[in-house]
Amino acid sequence: MWALKCYKCECCGSDYVSYKALKYHFRQKHFGKVHWEECGHEVPRERLQHHSEPVQERSTMQTHKLSWENLEERNIKHMTTEISKTCRMCSRRFGTILSRENHELQEHRFTASKRAQMSIGFSPHHMLECKSPQELQRFADENIRPASGPQSAACVAEIMALLTRIQACFPVPTSRVIQGGSYIKGTDTQGCSEIDIVLFSDVFADVNHCKKQLTEGLDALRENLKQTSHGNRILMGKRAPLSLRFNFVCTEGLHSHSFEIMAYWDILGPAPSTDLKLHLYRRLYLCDDSDMAQLCALALLPYQVDFVKASVARVKELTRLMIHWFKTSFANSTEENKFRKLPSSYTVELLTIHIWELAGKPLLFSLVQGMRAVLKLLVRYAEIEVVWHRHYCPTFPIFVKVKQKHTRPFILDPANPTVNVCDTCNAWDEVALVARHSLLKPLFSGVRAEPPWLFTDDW
Structure with missing residues (x-):
């Protein structure tokens, strides 16, 4: 049986059955247009100067006419801004991952040997x-697992005291505070402890008002924290548009925690109704402003934290090993591939x-078998398709539309049906390569799948 040849447009990823059809499409949709790096869209040459003006100076008519009926157009527009379709060498955005990979090969000579060298x-x-498994366990206990006992208790006390300081130093009164990050979820390691703090305030009228006030509020928080007794142990990071980032050094163990402070108005509240959550999902799906979407999604942080925290202690131990693997197995980014993004x-x-x-869901299992299973799945990343239905049902319209449009690997955020968390990475091919080489290391030499991991034999 003859295979049907497919002609793909490298600009937007559309498929056509003939070269003539592809050529006609290009002349109708892309001819005379220039790819604008700032927004990832194609703009007619004659409108390029107008398009380069600040967003605030342009007409907002298009924003006002957006509604629930034109989801398909909005979805396509949003998909073009995903990191997964961004060149890891020059950050140019494409309509599909295939067109991005073709660009990397043709424009940057990103061959298989170069991939191995840079990965x-x-x-x-x-x-x-x-x-041996025993040697791996000792390594994890000594180098990966965070401190326990009195040192851990002292660390908790210091973080709670700092949280109180943060609330007091923030110039806007807060109605509720939620915490996230690896430290809160129990997946932190000795060298990587992240704490996310979201300050909810009723002072913010809506998201636009919040964005206007946020910069001043975070700047004031930065200066106020420097004046406290904790100030000499706070190392401020680079300015971010929507958050304040810094490292905090604990006095007992001289280890540090990476903080990120954000603020927003309490769009859901502590006990939201189902209708209110569905309304937020629709708002996130329709949103084409990445900053606004990031702020709105902060309300879902407690559900994301609870999902990870609900797993058993052994799963968190395996998670720490995999996070450590990502941090110690890849070559550092260089100036050439500085836009490479590994999975979060x-x-x-x-x-x-x-x-x-x-x-x-075994309560106890071999860490070697668990690591081997995760690495073998990473090798087959193009087959990953994971969905949980704890916060949205399979018939929910947004879920249906997102699933129809998804590209693999696909792991839908269990608390947010509009986000494929795999889209934060544009280097899954590198992940698969490093995972393949990892399986050849001494730890897995002669290891065969044992119950309950026999399903990995098919991989």
Whole structure:
């Protein structure tokens, strides 16, 4: 049987059955247009100067006419801004991952050998050099698992005291505070402890008012924190548009925690109704302003934290190993591939929970078998498709539309049906390459799948 040849447009990713049809499409849709880096869209040459003006100076008519009926157009517009379709060398955005990869090969000579050179970078004395499960456990206890006992108690006390300071120093009164990050979820490691703080305030009338006031409020918080007794142990990071970032050093263990402080109006409240959550999902789906979407999604942080926290202690231990693997197995980004994005810690957490669920949710299991299962799945990343239905049902219109449009790997945020968390990475091919080399390391030499991990034999 003859295979049907497909002609794909490299500008937008559309498929056509003939070269003539592709050529006609190009002349109708892309001819005479220039790709504008700032927004990722194509703009007619004659309107390029007008398009480069600040957004505030342009007409807002298009924004006002957007409604629930034109979801397909909005979805396509949003998909073009995803990191997964952004070149890791020059940050140019494309309509599909395939067109991005073709661009990287043709324009940047990103061949297989170059990928290997820029991807693999195992650190000295890597945990994969361990030769037994017992040796891996000792390595994890000494180098990965965070401190426990009195040191952990002292750390908790210091963080709680700092949280009180943050609330007092923020110039806007807060109605509710929620916490997230690896430290709160129990997946932090010795070298990576993240704490996200969201300050909800009723002073903000809506998202636009919040964006206007947020910069001044975070600047004031920055200066106020420097004047407190904790100020000499706070190392402020680079300015971010919507958050304040800094490292805080604990006195007891001389280790640090990475803080990110954000603020917003309490759009859901502590006990939202189902209708209110569905309204937020629709708002997120329709939103084409990344800053606004980020602020609105802060209301879902408690549900994301609870989802990860609900897993058993052994799963969190496996998650720490995988986070450590990501941090110690890849070559550092260079000036050439400075736009490369590896999966986020949240993506790693969800991927590990999925593997655990495939194994039947055992309370105790071999960490070597668990790591081997996760790495084997990463090698087959193009087959990853994970969805949970704890906060939205399979017939929910937004979920249906997102699933129809998805590209693999696909892990839908369990608390937000509009976000594929895998889209924060544009280097899944590198992840698969490093995972394949990792499986050849001494830790997995001669290891075969054992119950309940027999399903990995098919991988």
